[in-house]
Amino acid sequence: MTAALVLVSAAVLALCLVVRPLSAWLVFAGVLGVLVSVGLLVAVAVSWVSGRTEARLRQRIERLEATVHDTRAKASRHEWAQEQALERIELTSREAATAASQTAWAAWRGIAAEDEVRPAGVAPRVLFVTSNGGGMGHIARCAAVLRHADRALDGRMLTLSTAASTVAAAGYDVTYFPSHTTAGVSHDRWRRQFTRRLLDEIAAYRPESIVFDGTWVYPSLTDVADLVGLPLVWLRRGLWREGTDLTQVKSWRDHVTSVIVPGDIAETRETAPEVFRDATWVDPVSLAPASLMPREKALASLGLDPERQYALVQLSGGNGDGSATAAAVQAVRDAGDIVPVVVRSPLLSSAVAHDAATIDGRFPLVDLAGAWEFTVTGAGYNSVHENLHTGTPGVYLPSAVTLRDDQERRARAVAGAGLGITADAVDGIAGAVAELIAGRHIDEVRTAIRDNPSAQGAASAAEAIVIPAIKRMAAH
Template sequence: MFSGNVENLTFSKPSLNKPHVLFVTSNGAGMGHITRCMAIAHSGSKDFHASFVTLSSSAEVIGQQGFEYLHFASSGTTGQPARVWNNNFYQFFNELTRKNHFDAVVFDGTWIYRGLLDILVKKPDLKLVWLRRGLWKKSASIDQLPEMEAYCAQILTPWDIGDRLDEGALSQRKTQTQVRGIVLSNGALFSRESALEELRLAPDRNYALVQLGAGNINDISDIRQKVTTAIRVQSKGSVIPVIASSPLSNHEQSDENSISIRKYPISPYLRAFDFVVSAAGYNSIHEIIKWEVPSLVIPNLNASTDDQKTRADALCDDIKHFTALSDNEIDTSIGALLGWSGNRVQSTKQVAGYLKFIDNGNEAARAISETIRL
């Protein structure tokens, strides 16, 4: 049930007596859990040694970022009932903690797995940090939260642009500590010329990036087709839609109106594009803010707990950032964005003001280090 780039469940030992932090991520619909944790792991590399356990089918990207990892197949992947899967996860984690010493476990996911909680009962000195994204829908159940929170040495919630409009299930909870918003960034963006060269795109053309997700929550092929058609038709072919295929997708997500690329992370290449059409997941929205890219955001209303509509509404300024739910709104917004095509003006004052609330995981890494020292 597990695989990875380490043998015999044994991670490398930290050098220079650094603490060993194990990041555990759930099997989310997108790349948010893995991406946040890798950003923190990179930022905290001077203070702690990071290893990973993930349920995500895109586990290989962790190794590509230079970390050791183990992939444990999720309940959905194996088809096992929750009780059976949690027992297997407990046995796996029990053996993992027998062979390795961890100073803290950082869990990024909506619900902490029973198998992990049972390990914490057995190993009370192992500190658990819950990295819990906020902005839950009003309809999300929080009945299990008090029990799970009782196991945590710290609960960290990254800043979200949607916080100012948040009226959801977590909005009144005071158990978490907020840290700056987290974006994975190993350096500056490529110049437009370098980004186009890296992506093998012709330098004499204009492009729009379309990243609507892997389609794991619901079928997005129709809406993607509407977007790419609108870009082609309204630009009269002068702007080419480029579909970013998710690492979670098993096939290229292209159509007759577009070309497809597969890059992770995509953010270093954003200067290749005149604008972005994106879902309203946490990572995508905060990359748009950090790198000041004009955007059309189409929230996925079928996400289980994530309130993507509120996040999209918070970003929308009707100048360079638009949100759409209907075909007419998509057409109107793309028409407005095409007016910006190739024109890299500064962000609106409203959106630019949010940059101070975002970092590369530095504040979260410091909070984890402080928790270990307690």
């Protein structure tokens, strides 16, 4: 059609050249025809070029889509293969773990069947496992349960605390395993090593149950307890700071068999968070002995002059042996004729020298509580309740750096009940010590503690611990 229009336009122009006189209409028609023809030619050319470009672009898109499809297919095949490999690895790991646990458990059953028959009424074996906190709270609490168990159980401790040797020197059956931080290995590697160590302990010791004292139950404990069929009891200190992650507490049945909560001067079942109430609560637990060593005997064992009076300064577990200890020593010296006694903490590799009598860390130091007129300590669980169980007045400096233990609230509760004095900060120690000494407030605090006795809950904790162990022994 375009070609015909061009021919017609050319014929009209030619006719204009031969026809006389010249016709304006013919000229207009010829020019118009040429313009239309050129426009049509341009349109056709543009259309052809556009179509060709579009075709090439479509081909590129199709090739790109094919590449993407192929890549996705290859990736899917790779992911599938990877998933299969991971499943095989997990299966192999589970089989290996199961085989190891079965081997350990078979060894336990074989030894038990070969060399002994556990008669009815024999004390069940309990493996106590503790984490590594800022002080000695976890390992001391387990030792307290063992001390006051009155043969209700036979216990061994596997601890991550670097104070293990100090506790072992006191006659406790303790073995040490370095924490993840101390070992300097990855979490995955540490977990594998810890799992193997737990299996070794179970094979060697053959416990009827496991007790864990710490703020977070390690997955290795749950896995091993499930594999070998042992009850796992969580001995969980309360009075956690607000904002602490309670995920594991809310789902404790997914991790442990039961939970035991030692009581606290600053918390009861009724005042604790609701998720804590569905547990076994006992009175406060401490290493305090049933009866105190006489003052003269305690001082003699420490090599101290019985003609002098002494105050124990023990600030660790978040307070350290630095400025707080120096301030406490100076405060005791300034407030009266009382000699400050500083304990070198077993948790510290070195100790700072202070103008005070110095003794090596002893365990349990609470046995010598009769030597002190009062103590200057942190407001940790053990420090506070050991004083309350022994009737010892105290000045408490709560630590603000403990991750979960709300020492500020515990210190306020003690002070509010008239059972001690609180120093809000290091620069408040001098005033608190002076307040305790002046006006014979030491006697007033001692009397208040005696009139409001705190029951010892360690024996009750031991009874609660052995219940699942005895059930398991009866089942076997």
